[in-house]
Amino acid sequence: MLQPITSLLGDIVDLVFPQTCAACVDSKPVQNGIFCISCLAELPETGFHQIEGNPFEAHFWGRVPLHAGAAFLFFVPDGRTQTLLHHIKYRSRSDFARTIGAFYGNRLKSAPRFQGIDLIIPVPLHWKKEHQRGFNQSAEFGLGLSETMSVPFLKTGLQRKRYTQTQTKKTRAERVSNLKDAFVIKDPKEIRGKHILLVDDVLTTGATLEACALALLQVHGVRVSMATIACGRL
Numbered sequence: 586m587l588q589p590i591t592s593l594l595g596d597i598v599d600l601v602f603p604q605t606c607a608a609c610v611d612s613k614p615v616q617n618g619i620f621c622i623s624c625l626a627e628l629p630e631t632g633f634h635q636i637e638g639n640p641f642e643a644h645f646w647g648r649v650p651l652h653a654g655a656a657f658l659f660f661v662p663d664g665r666t667q668t669l670l671h672h673i674k675y676r677s678r679s680d681f682a683r684t685i686g687a688f689y690g691n692r693l694k695s696a697p698r699f700q701g702i703d704l705i706i707p708v709p710l711h712w713k714k715e716h717q718r719g720f721n722q723s724a725e726f727g728l729g730l731s732e733t734m735s736v737p738f739l740k741t742g743l744q745r746k747r748y749t750q751t752q753t754k755k756t757r758a759e760r761v762s763n764l765k766d767a768f769v770i771k772d773p774k775e776i777r778g779k780h781i782l783l784v785d786d787v788l789t790t791g792a793t794l795e796a797c798a799l800a801l802l803q804v805h806g807v808r809v810s811m812a813t814i815a816c817g818r819l
């Protein structure tokens with residue numbers, strides 16, 4: 586039987602540019618355009634999107650009123666999630682962030698708690714940092730989510746006005762005060778009354794996501810949900 590021309594072209598593209606698995610980075614055949622079969626079977630998925638009051642949401646209790654929150658994968662040192670994040674951030678594989686967004690978007694699309702989202706907004710990088718890296722990994726992830734969830738994506742909804750220093754050695758109180766007023770809404774009219782999915786690459790302390798959500802929630806009628814590629818132990 587004759588193969589359709591598009592599938593033949595796809596085979597040729599795969600021969601010339603073999604696809605790499607985003608989790609083990611071997612040149613094995615990949616499923617869904619991102620993971621090899623063995624990685625797909627062993628992905629450390631959290632399943633949080635199906636669970637109300639999950640550890641991601643509990644992390645923000647008393648800090649930010651969230652509609653729903655979830656991370657796709659658990660971060661395990663030396664594991665597949667770390668490999669994936671390392672390639673996104675330090676080897677310029679922005680395509681992995683976008684593909685993982687599209688992959689996770691399919692999960693969120695069928696989760697009752699993530700219905701009714703009007704807009705996806707990424708945690709912004711300061712423009713200097715984005716210029717150095719060449720892309721914002723959170724924005725690429727958000728773009729992928731937007732594609733499969735069929736929800737509009739607004740990259741510039743939030744802007745980072747200060748170049749914040751590394752947060753890792755600060756206490757929680759210091760982190761929060763360091764980030765206070767670091768984010769501004771570009772145009773409140775664009776987000777008024779909307780249910781916004783705020784997206785980032787990793788949830789660690791949550792100080793950045795908290796500051797961004799508090800900025801969004803200052804606009805009338807806004808509700809906030811959150812999604813990240815990964816989270817550490819919460």
Ligand SMILES: [Zn+2]
Nearest residue numbers: 606609621624
């Ligand atoms: Zn793999």
